[in-house]
Amino acid sequence: MPSLNHTANHPFRHPANQTLLIDADDTLWENNIYFERAITSFISYLDHRVHTPEEVRGHLNRVEHATVVAHGYGLHSFRRSLVTCFEQLTDIPITAEKHRRIESFAESIADQEIELLPNVATTLADLATRHRLIMVTKGDPDEQTDKLQRSGLAPHFTAVEVLREKHHGAYRTLADHHQCEACTTWMIGNSPRSDINPALAAGFHAIFIPHDFTWVLEHEVVNQPPSGQQLLELAAFADLTRYF
Numbered sequence: 430m431p432s433l434n435h436t437a438n439h440p441f442r443h444p445a446n447q448t449l450l451i452d453a454d455d456t457l458w459e460n461n462i463y464f465e466r467a468i469t470s471f472i473s474y475l476d477h478r479v480h481t482p483e484e485v486r487g488h489l490n491r492v493e494h495a496t497v498v499a500h501g502y503g504l505h506s507f508r509r510s511l512v513t514c515f516e517q518l519t520d521i522p523i524t525a526e527k528h529r530r531i532e533s534f535a536e537s538i539a540d541q542e543i544e545l546l547p548n549v550a551t552t553l554a555d556l557a558t559r560h561r562l563i564m565v566t567k568g569d570p571d572e573q574t575d576k577l578q579r580s581g582l583a584p585h586f587t588a589v590e591v592l593r594e595k596h597h598g599a600y601r602t603l604a605d606h607h608q609c610e611a612c613t614t615w616m617i618g619n620s621p622r623s624d625i626n627p628a629l630a631a632g633f634h635a636i637f638i639p640h641d642f643t644w645v646l647e648h649e650v651v652n653q654p655p656s657g658q659q660l661l662e663l664a665a666f667a668d669l670t671r672y673f
């Protein structure tokens with residue numbers, strides 16, 4: 430009797446034992462919406478007499494860009510960006526009380542419960558029965574591993590990588606470290622700039638799962654995959670089980 434081919438009921442599925450590199454923030458769980466809420470509170474607190482809220486937001490984006498270049502990703506950088514933005518847009522000195530208030534907007538993010546995106550837990554559990562799953566995120570290692578522990582998703586991953594920046598060189602180093610074959614390795618995430626384009630540049634396939642509230646600093650046009658590499662766009666995380 431022929432062995433049951435698991436792809437028979439799943440015509441689009443790739444064979445077992447693919448390596449799936451999976452982003453975390455705004456791919457597995459909500460993240461950027463908390464920053465958006467904190468920024469809205471910050472702008473309303475600043476209540477600028479000259480600049481519109483949109484102008485304050487534009488300035489904060491530029492400050493955040495400079496801060497992450499100098500200090501990396503994470504809440505410590507966000508806290509620093511809010512204080513810098515406040516200092517640059519006002520001519521009044523920041524009192525200790527104002528400082529505490531501004532920091533409280535960043536603290537509100539640290540206090541958030543982990544909110545998984547729809548069907549993430551069941552989808553990961555299913556994928557992990559057939560494939561090797563590696564979480565690939567960036568930011569502050571303590572913050573990211575803490576979120577992973579609180580998410581309850583850690584048992585599904587064989588490894589976790591928290592990169593300082595997700596550029597194509599970092600993906601290549603990671604591939605060497607975990608012995609990933611380019612032809613069976615896929616990067617899955619919501620960010621064109623950090624997940625899709627550099628993974629394609631590193632020689633992997635990629636799966637783009639857009640999130641409506643992706644951080645503006647992650648926006649970029651999605652590149653066409655080089656010849657021999659695949660790029661898919663899926664509407665929801667659960668759609669991965671159709672292909673893997």
Ligand SMILES: [Mg+2]
Binds near residue numbers: 454455456618620
């Ligand atoms: Mg992300």
